[in-house]
Amino acid sequence: xxxxxxxxxxxxxxxxxxxxxxxxxxxxxxxxxxxxxxxxxxxxxxxxxxxxxxxxxxxxxxxxxxxxxxxxxxxxxxxxxxxxxxxxxxxxxxxxxxxxxxxxxxxxxxxxxxxxxxxxxxxxxxxxxxxxxxxxxxxxxxxxxxxxxxxxxxxxxxxxxxxxxxxxxxxxxxxxxxxxxxxxxxxxxxxxxxxxxxxxxxxxxxxxxxxxxxxxxxxxxxxxxxxxxxxxxxxxxxxxxxxxxxxxxxxxxxxxxxxxxxxxxxxxxxxxxxxxxxxxxxxxxxxxxxxxxxxxxxxxxxxxxxxxxxxxxxxxxxxxxxxxxxxxxxxxxxxxxxxxxxxxxxxxxxxxxxxxxxxxxxxxxxxxxxxxxxxxxxxxxxxxxxxxxxxxxxx
Numbered sequence: 001x002x003x004x005x006x007x008x009x010x011x012x013x014x015x016x017x018x019x020x021x022x023x024x025x026x027x028x029x030x031x032x033x034x035x036x037x038x039x040x041x042x043x044x045x046x047x048x049x050x051x052x053x054x055x056x057x058x059x060x061x062x063x064x065x066x067x068x069x070x071x072x073x074x075x076x077x078x079x080x081x082x083x084x085x086x087x088x089x090x091x092x093x094x095x096x097x098x099x100x101x102x103x104x105x106x107x108x109x110x111x112x113x114x115x116x117x118x119x120x121x122x123x124x125x126x127x128x129x130x131x132x133x134x135x136x137x138x139x140x141x142x143x144x145x146x147x148x149x150x151x152x153x154x155x156x157x158x159x160x161x162x163x164x165x166x167x168x169x170x171x172x173x174x175x176x177x178x179x180x181x182x183x184x185x186x187x188x189x190x191x192x193x194x195x196x197x198x199x200x201x202x203x204x205x206x207x208x209x210x211x212x213x214x215x216x217x218x219x220x221x222x223x224x225x226x227x228x229x230x231x232x233x234x235x236x237x238x239x240x241x242x243x244x245x246x247x248x249x250x251x252x253x254x255x256x257x258x259x260x261x262x263x264x265x266x267x268x269x270x271x272x273x274x275x276x277x278x279x280x281x282x283x284x285x286x287x288x289x290x291x292x293x294x295x296x297x298x299x300x301x302x303x304x305x306x307x308x309x310x311x312x313x314x315x316x317x318x319x320x321x322x323x324x325x326x327x328x329x330x331x332x333x334x335x336x337x338x339x340x341x342x343x344x345x346x347x348x349x350x351x352x353x354x355x356x357x358x359x360x361x362x363x364x365x366x367x368x369x370x371x372x373x374x375x376x377x378x379x380x381x382x383x384x385x386x387x388x389x390x391x392x393x394x395x
Contacts, residue, residue: 044343045261048074048075049074049075049076049264050264051075051076051077052076052077052118052119052263052264053076053077053079053116053117053118054071054076054077054078054079054117054118054119054120054121054260054263055078055079055080055081055112055115055117055119055120055121055138055142056068056078056079056080056081056120056121056123057080057081057105057120057121057122057123057124057125057134058080058081058082058122058123058124059078059080059081059082059098059123060080060082060086060087060088060095061086061088061218061220062090062214062216062218062219062220062252063123063148063214063252063255063256064080064088064123065088065090065091065092065094065095065218066090066091066216066218066252066253066255066256066257067121067123067256067257067259067260068080068091068094068095068098069091069094069256070253070256070257070260071260072094072097072098074260074264076260077099078097078098078099079098079099079100079101079115079117080095080098080099080100080101081101081102081103081111081112082100082101082102082103082124083102083103083104084100084102087364088218089218089362089363089364089367090217090218090357090362105124105125105127105130105133105134106127106130109133109134109137112134112137112138113137114141115141116141116142117138117141117142117143118142118143118144118263119142119143119144119145119146119263120134120138120142120144120145120146121146121148121259121263122134122135122145122146122147122148122197123148125147125148125193125197126189127189127193128189128192128193128196130193131147131193131196131197132193132196132199132200135196135197135199135200135201136200138200139200139201142201143205143266144201144205144206144207144263144266144268145197145200145201145205145206145207146206146207146208146209146259146262146263147193147194147197147206147207147208147209148209148211148259149190149191149193149194149208149209149210149211150186150187150190150210150211150212151210151211151212151272151274151329151332152183152186152187152190153168153169153187153190153191153194153210154166154168154169154187154328154332155169155183155184155186155187155325156169156180156183156324156325156326157325157326157327157328157329157331157332158325158327158328159328159331160328160331161331161333162328162331162332162333163272163332163333163335163336164210164269164270164271164272164333164336168187168191168194169184169187169188169191170188170191170192171188172184172185172188180325183325190210194208194270203268204268205268206268207259207262207263207267207268207269207270207271208269208270208271209255209258209259209262209271209273210270210271210272210273211250211255211273211274212248212249212250212272212273212274212275212332213248213249213250213317213318214249214250214251214252214255215249215250215251215252215317215318215350215354216251216252216253216350216353216354217252217353217354217356217357217362218252218357218362219252219354220367221317222370222371222374222375223315223316223317224249224317224318224354225354225355225358225371225375226316226374226375226378227286227289227316227351228289228292228351228352228354228355228358229355229358229359229375230375230378230379230382231286231289231290231292231293231295231297231351232293232295232355233295234293234295234296234297235295235296235297235298236297236298236300236386237286237297237298237299237300237382238299238300238302238313238382238385238386239282239283239286239299239300239301239302240282240302240308240313240316240319240321240385241282241301241302241303241305241308241319241321241322242301242303243281243282243283243301243303244281245281245282245319245322245330246279246280246281246282246322246330246331247280247281247282247285247318247319247320247330248274248275248276248280248318248329248330248331248332249275249276249317249318250273250274250275251275251344251345251349251350253345254273254275254342254343254344254345255273257343258273258337258341258342258343261341262340262341265341267340267341269340271336271337271340271342272332272333272334272336272337273334273337273342274332274333274334274337275334275342275344276344276347277334277338277344282318282319283299283301285318285319285347286299287299288347288348289347289348289351291348292348292351292352292355300386300389300390302385302386302389304389304392305321305323307385307388307389307392308321308385309321310385310388311381311384311385311388312381313381313382313385316378318330358371
């Protein structure tokens with residue numbers, strides 16, 4: 001059997017399994033998978049604002065397409081600046097309605113020179129020097145600079161109520177592990193990029209949004225989609241961690257739409273983009289996510305962190321083992337965000353839409369192969385952990 005035939009067969013099996021399990025889709029369908037469907041935020045924010053010209057640095061992957069779709073729906077004009085290489089896999093139709101500027105943040109910003117916009121959204125600021133260069137170039141021709149940061153700026157997560165005033169990580173210490181270095185590098189990059197944006201535009205013209213783990217259609221991390229597919233399959237399913245372990249996440253569409261509204265209101269400042277609205281434990285999350293499906297399941301709570309670590313299960317997004325440097329990773333305050341208009345998609349809707357996207361033909365063949373490989377890796381780890389747990393708890 002060829003790789004292509006195998007991939008097509010796998011997709012058919014996924015879809016067939018979902019139909020047999022009887023996925024409990026609502027009559028509304030999938031909002032923002034199909035453009036033009038009414039959403040909760042349409043009802044909360046019905047008035048159309050004054051039209052704005054918005055530049056998005058990046059825009060073709062995960063967060064960007066949702067920003068573009070919502071901004072166009074609100075009557076704004078969009079330009080995107082990309083290398084012209086990444087093709088969107090969600091909200092594809094909206095890219096016919098935007099201005100495409102091609103360049104490279106490393107060494108070619110020519111397309112941005114001499115142009116004016118009301119606001120810029122920096123989604124692709126993955127190096128401090130990129131943020132500094134674009135902010136300096138645009139500061140006299142753009143009204144607002146919105147930098148897409150991350151709650152990674154708080155690493156290591158040592159507190160119980162981390163908020164926007166918490167001290168940022170600005171240096172990578174010596175004598176740390178490879179995993180810690182990865183976390184520190186990312187947090188330091190994001191924190192220093194925030195600072196460069198604020199230096200160029202000033203506090204009164206800068207918006208900093210710090211999302212936690214984002215979930216939703218188009219998620220290429222291959223982390224969260226494990227849950228919708230696994231819960232739909234059913235059977236004996238692991239719930240990792242202790243019953244009281246808290247989790248946090250954010251639907252990518254909630255983050256995208258909120259960013260546009262912050263720009264509309266010129267609501268400058270720094271905000272955590274963290275959900276859900278109220279504290280949620282991992283068991284509550286898993287049971288709530290499973291409510292989307294009609295599959296038969298037996299949940300097994302594996303409370304032993306050492307056993308989980310033995311099998312390589314240190315995280316299963318949105319669950320992150322709450323130990324050591326990750327103690328407070330799911331204890332980040334969203335109070336300021338809620339006070340400034342952050343809204344939340346129901347969990348069932350997020351899970352349903354991720355499931356539909358993951359079993360569709362939206363992703364290219366290579367991406368689907370990577371997903372299938374990752375999914376099988378997670379399932380193997382889960383199976384070994386369940387076997388180990390059962391062996392330790394036999395009568």
